[in-house]
Amino acid sequence: MWDDLTKSVKAQLYERASSPLFGSFVLAWICWNYRFILVLTASGDTEKKLNYVDSHIFRDYQDVIFHGICYPFISAVAFIYLYPIVSKSLYKYWQNKQKELKLIQQQIEDDTPMTQADARELRSEVRQKAIEYDKTLSSNESQIAVLTKLVKDKQDQIEALTSHGASEIPEYQAMPEPDIDNDQLEILRKLAESSSKGMLRGDLIVVSGPDKIANESNIDQLLSDKFAAVSFVNGARKIVITPEGRKKFLQERGKSPT
Numbered sequence: 001m002w003d004d005l006t007k008s009v010k011a012q013l014y015e016r017a018s019s020p021l022f023g024s025f026v027l028a029w030i031c032w033n034y035r036f037i038l039v040l041t042a043s044g045d046t047e048k049k050l051n052y053v054d055s056h057i058f059r060d061y062q063d064v065i066f067h068g069i070c071y072p073f074i075s076a077v078a079f080i081y082l083y084p085i086v087s088k089s090l091y092k093y094w095q096n097k098q099k100e101l102k103l104i105q106q107q108i109e110d111d112t113p114m115t116q117a118d119a120r121e122l123r124s125e126v127r128q129k130a131i132e133y134d135k136t137l138s139s140n141e142s143q144i145a146v147l148t149k150l151v152k153d154k155q156d157q158i159e160a161l162t163s164h165g166a167s168e169i170p171e172y173q174a175m176p177e178p179d180i181d182n183d184q185l186e187i188l189r190k191l192a193e194s195s196s197k198g199m200l201r202g203d204l205i206v207v208s209g210p211d212k213i214a215n216e217s218n219i220d221q222l223l224s225d226k227f228a229a230v231s232f233v234n235g236a237r238k239i240v241i242t243p244e245g246r247k248k249f250l251q252e253r254g255k256s257p258t
Contacts, residue, residue, distance in 0.1 A: 024076035032071050033057070178225045180248065183209065184218045188249040191228060191241035198231060198238030 030037065036057050039049050058064050114122070180188070187208050191199060199207075201219065208215040219239065222228040227245030231238060241249070 020080055021076060024079045025072055028075035028079065029068070029072035032067055032075070180222070180225075180227070180252065181218075183214065184222055184227075185249065185252050187215070187218055187222060188227060188241060188245050188252075191239065192246055192249055194240075196233070196240060198233045198240035200236065200238055204239055 036053060039053055039057070042049065058067070187204065190204065190207060204219060205212050205215045208218070219228065222245065223230070223239075225244075226242055227248055228239050229242050231240045233240070
């Protein structure tokens, strides 16, 4: 508890001491009452010093009020308000003079001729900068040439791939559709009749004929030729006819596709 009280008092004293008004008031009070401070700090009999204070410094309550409070307070307030104005003007004047001195110094330096040593040093720096610039320019040109060649090679590769792909497209389109036999046509018929419902692979093998091995081979061939496909219908894995398969089935039956 005592520590907290001590810290609180110290904080209050620090806040008061850091206040501009408090500091200005203390300084003004010392200036107005310097004789009182000299008397108290001087050597001698204490009673005589107090009598001197009462008879020469604070003779009555008016001296106490005016010299002890009013005059120091008025001086502190005047200092707080007037000092920034005066300080601002003086600072502005000082900075302007510093600026003028710098301008004069710069003018003198500009008018001063360059010595031979400075000229040689400057020419050496210029030559060094020119050499560095040429090296940088040469390096950049080399990099540009490498990148240009790389871009050209990539463009040639793209053109080669494009022309190669274009030459293969007609051949691919010109490839005839795979032929199917009667057994495969029968499987397509059953798939076409099942519409989009499809058929289980096991059921399709059974209904396609007695030779189950041949039926499995025909189903695999139809799947490979994209005439049939595996799809999930109602949660079951079934084989359905594709649009290509339906077209092939109608062609084989002598009908035009719709």
